[in-house]
Amino acid sequence: MEKLTIAYIGFGKSTTRYHLPYVLNRPTIKVKSIYARSEKPEEADFSEYGIEFVRSIDAILDDPAIQLVVICTPPNSHFDYAMQVLNSGKHVLVEKPFSWTKQEAKEIFSLANEKGLIAMPYQNRRFDSDYLALLQAMADERMGQVVELESHFDRFRPQYDLPLADYQSGAFYGLGVHLIDQVVALFGAPDRVSYDIRSIRNPENKQDDYFDIQLFYPTFKAIVKCNHLVVAGAPRWQLLAQSGSFKKLEIDRQELDLKARLWPKDEGFGLDRTEDYGTLYFKDAEDGPLTTEALPTPEGDYGRVYDNLYDVVYKGADKLVSDEDALTVIEILENGMKDLS
Structure with missing residues (x-):
């Protein structure tokens, strides 16, 4: 079976708790590398899986073997990282919230569609x-x-x-x-x-x-x-x-x-x-x-999100979270914040 090769930007609780426990048990997924700014003790917990920990984002973006990058960083960095990943020619899965604003989300989806790539929020x-x-x-x-x-x-x-x-x-x-x-x-x-x-x-x-x-x-x-x-x-x-x-x-x-x-x-x-x-x-x-x-x-x-991504990449399936749904959710969130400002 062909595997979907992925990498993570970020190595905090989101990655270690809500992502890796699911994907490391899936025969359809291979985790190749994880970007963390500095070495963390938790890296030893995943040493048996052959994951490479890198200190440069470019090590992920420039790796031709990586097909999809998962962004698990603080929300204020999601937009910038998503755009970098898409510009490097890779699919992107973004932890919640997908972006701060509807306009940012539209820009991410527009770039993904332009390049024939997948961009999707992680709605586990x-x-x-x-x-x-x-x-x-x-x-x-x-x-x-x-x-x-x-x-x-x-x-x-x-x-x-x-x-x-x-x-x-x-x-x-x-x-x-x-x-x-x-x-x-x-x-x-x-x-x-x-x-x-x-x-x-x-x-x-x-x-x-x-x-x-x-x-x-x-x-x-x-x-x-x-x-x-x-x-x-x-x-x-x-x-x-x-x-x-x-x-x-x-x-x-x-x-x-x-x-x-x-x-x-x-x-x-x-x-x-x-x-x-x-x-x-x-x-x-x-x-x-x-x-x-x-x-x-x-x-x-929660790993069924990754099952869907595999089917999207290899079988032409529809994304679990449509662009329309993602934009609707972000618009509702953004309008709620406008009421407070």
Whole structure:
């Protein structure tokens, strides 16, 4: 099997936690090199995989064997690095957020299209197990038309030790980018959006830790929320439809297992406990009995982003995240920041 040869720019938590554990177990991917400015102890953890650690970005950009470069650096560098990678003739996958502005994203896609290359944001949470469960619930014909969808990403982190920074360094750009992308992937661009974005732990800091975003569609709305002062959180997903509902309390377990230094190859990685399954609720009539069904949680797998990229490069498949979806998400984020400035 022909392998997709890739390299990384950046060797922080994003690379070591959310990328390498998945790609190093995939027979379709070869990680050739990683750029890090200086040597890090973590490099020893990956020595058995034959990865070359380089101290110059040019060592990656000038390497003809590398087909795709993954950018896992601070967000303010994403645009510049993406343009460099594309100008070197390589495909590019960019960690979230893809760019600060819609205009930057359009420039990246324009250059990629001009050169016949792939540029795509790393929206790994399209393969969260809880999101895949939601997709299964929505596919159930008994549900009927969607009335409202609510998505929560709540935490309890009362200690506030973030340095003063700009608006784009907060939870909306960092987490909202995923929640909004999940909605856009389902329903496309909304007709209009309302915003409530704040810092509740320290109002003097521009870094938001709370948002409540409502995305309006012709016959329903989707709500995405995040709050860093929630002891007992709301359901991760609550779907209301004409004849049924779906509720799932717990979020995907992949991140939790990765933080515990487990890898996708480990037994039980990312799998929900039975008690964490979502629940389907149905009524045949207003005065009919309520029936409930547990919905087993599908297996999440962030590495499926790379499966898609392999299929795009070698099989001509469509990109997981279309340019249109990516631009819609960035526009929603950017407009939310304009409301704060």
